[in-house]
Amino acid sequence: MFELYGIEAEDFTAAYEAWKNGVHPDDLERMDFEVQDAIAGDKEFHTQFRVIWPGGQIRHLEAHAIVTRELDGTPKSMIGVNWDITDRRKSEEKLKAYNEELARNNQALLEANEYIEENRIMLQTIINATPDLVWLKDVNGVYLNCNKRFEDFFGYSQKEIIGKTDYDFLDKELADFFTQHDQMAMKANHPSVNEEEITFANDGHSEILETIKTPLINKDNKVIGVLGVGRDITERKKNENKLKESEEKFRNLYEKSPFGIIVCKMLKNEQNEYCDFLHIDLNESVKHHTGFELNQIKGKKASEMMDPVTCKKFVNLYGSVINTGKTINYEEYFEIYDRTLEITAFLLYEDLFILNFIDISKRKEVENDLIFAKEKAEESDRLKSSFLANMSHEIRTPMNGILGFTSLLENPKLSSETREYYINIIQKSGKRMLDTVNDLINISKIETGQEVLHLEKVVPCKLVNDICEFFRPLAEDKGLKFIFEQEDPLYNVVDLDVVKFNAIVRNLIKNAIKFTIKGSITVSAKRLDDKISFSVKDTGPGIKKERQDAVFDRFVQEDISGNNAYDGAGLGLSIVKSYVDMMGGTIRLESEVGEGSCFHVLIPVGESNKISKVDDVIENKHENLKLSKVLIAEDDDISFQLLSIGLKPYVDVLMRACDGREAVEMAKENSDLELILMDVKMPVLNGLDATKEIRKFNKKVLIISQTAYALSSDKKKSYAAGCNAFVTKPIELVKLLEVISSLKTT
Numbered sequence: 241m242f243e244l245y246g247i248e249a250e251d252f253t254a255a256y257e258a259w260k261n262g263v264h265p266d267d268l269e270r271m272d273f274e275v276q277d278a279i280a281g282d283k284e285f286h287t288q289f290r291v292i293w294p295g296g297q298i299r300h301l302e303a304h305a306i307v308t309r310e311l312d313g314t315p316k317s318m319i320g321v322n323w324d325i326t327d328r329r330k331s332e333e334k335l336k337a338y339n340e341e342l343a344r345n346n347q348a349l350l351e352a353n354e355y356i357e358e359n360r361i362m363l364q365t366i367i368n369a370t371p372d373l374v375w376l377k378d379v380n381g382v383y384l385n386c387n388k389r390f391e392d393f394f395g396y397s398q399k400e401i402i403g404k405t406d407y408d409f410l411d412k413e414l415a416d417f418f419t420q421h422d423q424m425a426m427k428a429n430h431p432s433v434n435e436e437e438i439t440f441a442n443d444g445h446s447e448i449l450e451t452i453k454t455p456l457i458n459k460d461n462k463v464i465g466v467l468g469v470g471r472d473i474t475e476r477k478k479n480e481n482k483l484k485e486s487e488e489k490f491r492n493l494y495e496k497s498p499f500g501i502i503v504c505k506m507l508k509n510e511q512n513e514y515c516d517f518l519h520i521d522l523n524e525s526v527k528h529h530t531g532f533e534l535n536q537i538k539g540k541k542a543s544e545m546m547d548p549v550t551c552k553k554f555v556n557l558y559g560s561v562i563n564t565g566k567t568i569n570y571e572e573y574f575e576i577y578d579r580t581l582e583i584t585a586f587l588l589y590e591d592l593f594i595l596n597f598i599d600i601s602k603r604k605e606v607e608n609d610l611i612f613a614k615e616k617a618e619e620s621d622r623l624k625s626s627f628l629a630n631m632s633h634e635i636r637t638p639m640n641g642i643l644g645f646t647s648l649l650e651n652p653k654l655s656s657e658t659r660e661y662y663i664n665i666i667q668k669s670g671k672r673m674l675d676t677v678n679d680l681i682n683i684s685k686i687e688t689g690q691e692v693l694h695l696e697k698v699v700p701c702k703l704v705n706d707i708c709e710f711f712r713p714l715a716e717d718k719g720l721k722f723i724f725e726q727e728d729p730l731y732n733v734v735d736l737d738v739v740k741f742n743a744i745v746r747n748l749i750k751n752a753i754k755f756t757i758k759g760s761i762t763v764s765a766k767r768l769d770d771k772i773s774f775s776v777k778d779t780g781p782g783i784k785k786e787r788q789d790a791v792f793d794r795f796v797q798e799d800i801s802g803n804n805a806y807d808g809a810g811l812g813l814s815i816v817k818s819y820v821d822m823m824g825g826t827i828r829l830e831s832e833v834g835e836g837s838c839f840h841v842l843i844p845v846g847e848s849n850k851i852s853k854v855d856d857v858i859e860n861k862h863e864n865l866k867l868s869k870v871l872i873a874e875d876d877d878i879s880f881q882l883l884s885i886g887l888k889p890y891v892d893v894l895m896r897a898c899d900g901r902e903a904v905e906m907a908k909e910n911s912d913l914e915l916i917l918m919d920v921k922m923p924v925l926n927g928l929d930a931t932k933e934i935r936k937f938n939k940k941v942l943i944i945s946q947t948a949y950a951l952s953s954d955k956k957k958s959y960a961a962g963c964n965a966f967v968t969k970p971i972e973l974v975k976l977l978e979v980i981s982s983l984k985t986t
Contacts, residue, residue, distance in 0.1 A: 244301060244322050246293025264290035264298060279307050279315045288325065300329040373449065373470035376456075379426065379463060381405045381419055395441030425453035426463045435473070448474045499598050500529040500581075502537070506555075506562055506591040514559040516543050516551065520592075529599040530577045545576055561585050561593055571600065580604045635676060641669030674970055682743070682815050693822060695735040700772050700845070701726050703738065704745055704765045711749045711761075718753065721760035734772070734845040740819040741843070745774070747812040748839050752778035759836070771825075772845055777838040783831040791829070792817040865981050869893040870915045873903035873930065874946075875922045879969070883917060886973040900925030904933045913941045915980065918963065920947035920954070928961040935962035942983050946971060 245262045256275075263271050267289040278285035285305040290298050305320020367374045367387040375386040383401050391397055394409045406415035417436075425432040431454040439446045449470035456465040494501055503521040506514050519537050527534055542551045561568055567586040574581060583597040645662040648654070654662070708724040715722040745763075752761045759779025766773050783791060792813050816839075820827045825843035870891045874880040875898050884894055895910070897903035901924045907913060916934070920927040931943055944965045945958035958966045965979050 262291045300326040375468045378465040426455045500526040502595045638669035638673040693737045723762040725764040748776040756780035775840045779836040782833040867891045871895045872917045873897040874919045899923045900930035907934045916943045931961040
């Protein structure tokens with residue numbers, strides 16, 4: 241017994257307190273309770289406990305005892321058996337630990353199986369939910385798994401598919417196709433991609449699949465099967481085909497677009513700043529709109545085609561298009577193309593942008609022409625207002641003098657000197673009004689193209705000299721010095737339109753006198769080879785440079801505002817310019833404000849012959865004029881009186897007809913008539929019809945038509961009716977006598 245408690249025999253005592261000293265402290269309370277309980281009750285004592293040996297070793301004991309009692313039941317002693325169960329307890333504890341570990345492992349396995357099942361279900365759910373076809377085969381092509389979409393393809397359930405091959409469901413040709421691609425993927429040991437068009441068994445519809453077959457590898461790096469995923473790309477293929485068609489259409493539009501299109505790429509420097517751009521592609525229309533060959537632009541940088549300043553300008557402009565994504569539209573003249581282009585620039589993507597443009601050079605020309613025309617129209621409108629004001633002034637002013645001084649002449653008490661003075665004013669006023677009317681008629685004839693050249697053999701110096709002598713007194717009356725310079729060659733006889741030449745010289749001199757307040761007027765004339773050169777220089781106010789071209793326009797004076805009180809309709813220089821152009825000449829103006837102006841005229845002429853004296857050509861042709869009988873056909877009394885008074889010194893018998901019919905009858909009655917002055921516009925029968933009637937019975941009589949009409953068409957009508965000459969009203973007696981003398985001598 242003492243061995244069970246690890247003590248020597250001599251140290252063992254059966255006392256209860258000695259026993260308690262050997263029990264393990266953790267078991268002592270329990271053991272004491274169980275002992276007391278056994279003593280108090282009538283039952284056996286049976287338990288297990290630990291003891292601590294004196295050396296500290298712990299041993300497990302099992303005890304079985306009974307309580308002995310006196311006759312009266314009083315506890316007497318406890319008799320029992322102890323035995324060492326330490327080894328058994330260790331085995332039990334090991335077994336318990338093993339069972340606990342086994343239970344834990346079983347629980348972990350159960351949980352793992354549950355997790356695996358959950359994941360399998362989840363994975364299967366995911367596979368079934370995916371719109372792609374998913375399947376799994378072993379190396380022999382036997383199906384191990386598939387999803388719902390794959391079931392739809394085969395028309396069988398997963399259970400019916402697993403464990404079978406393609407040959408169980410498909411025709412041999414298609415099964416061979418699938419098997420071949422399975423083997424290719426497993427042999428290559430990496431995924432393979434191909435497109436397959438399949439027909440679904442469940443409803444018969446077809447789809448184009450992009451199939452990815454991936455070999456399955458085990459831990460030993462051995463291929464154990466193949467995973468297949470088939471994605472429906474039917475819509476994608478349709479979209480790709482549409483995109484391809486769209487690209488073809490775009491390319492077709494791009495190539496055949498009437499607009500020039502250039503695809504450009506912005507370039508950056510080391511500081512990551514835009515510094516240039518490259519022309520990477522362009523269509524055929526670029527050549528039409530730029531005039532450049534395509535290879536002169538494609539592949540070229542902007543810096544290779546433009547100066548640095550221009551290049552930087554466009555780099556900044558197109559850089560803003562890329563940075564903001566905003567489309568811009570602008571017009572630009574490109575010196576390298578010598579054209580104006582309308583350009584739309586827009587972002588393509590990233591650093592690419594497109595220039596869409598069209599050549600608008602002609603349109604800009606038209607626009608500029610329209611702007612110019614608008615400005616001219618506005619200018620013409622201003623000129624019209626100024627012209628109307630001038631016309632009112634130019635007609636009313638001399639008319640005021642004519643009517644006013646005519647009424648003053650009615651005073652019988654006027655002296656002869658005063659009367660002569662008034663008559664002189666009336667004549668000047670009439671001449672001024674006549675000049676205005678003549679200018680209007682001349683410009684009208686020029687505008688309608690009815691003005692033609694009528695060449696005569698004349699001596700230019702005589703013409704210029706006569707005009708200068710006419711204007712000299714006018715200049716001197718204003719206190720101006722009048723100078724005429726000429727050279728001998730001007731004494732040659734040339735073919736020249738006298739009327740137009742005189743009008744040119746007269747208008748230039750008249751303007752010079754009108755606009756010059758003080759100083760001088762210098763007229764120079766000379767011969768330059770086959771041309772006549774003359775100039776009119778004044779010391780007047782001069783003409784501003786911006787107005788110098790305009791002075792040759794109709795109704796224009798240097799000051800169109802009307803602030804300067806210069807008379808005239810503003811037609812003189814326009815007529816001069818038109819006549820010079822008609823004669824094939826040139827006119828040039830030199831002028832400085834405050835210095836004066838000089839008009840240079842150069843007119844080509846044809847030389848007829850040379851003479852020694854001017855008087856041999858220019859003579860008084862009507863000095864010895866004498867007419868026996870003259871008929872004046874004129875319905876206007878004043879006009880008749882003017883003609884009768886002027887012709888009276890040269891005519892023996894002077895008669896009058898008041899209408900065309902009377903003129904015909906008088907011509908029949910007077911076959912010895914030498915001359916008929918026929919007014920064109922008369923009552924009963926007009927002058928031209930009367931002339932035609934007279935020519936039926938008298939071919940010899942001289943007939944001169946007289947009319948207020950001054951167009952070339954009227955002159956032609958007169959000659960066509962049978963007239964020998966044509967004069968316009970108001971009639972200048974000297975000119976009329978010259979015409980009559982000329983007819984008499986021929």
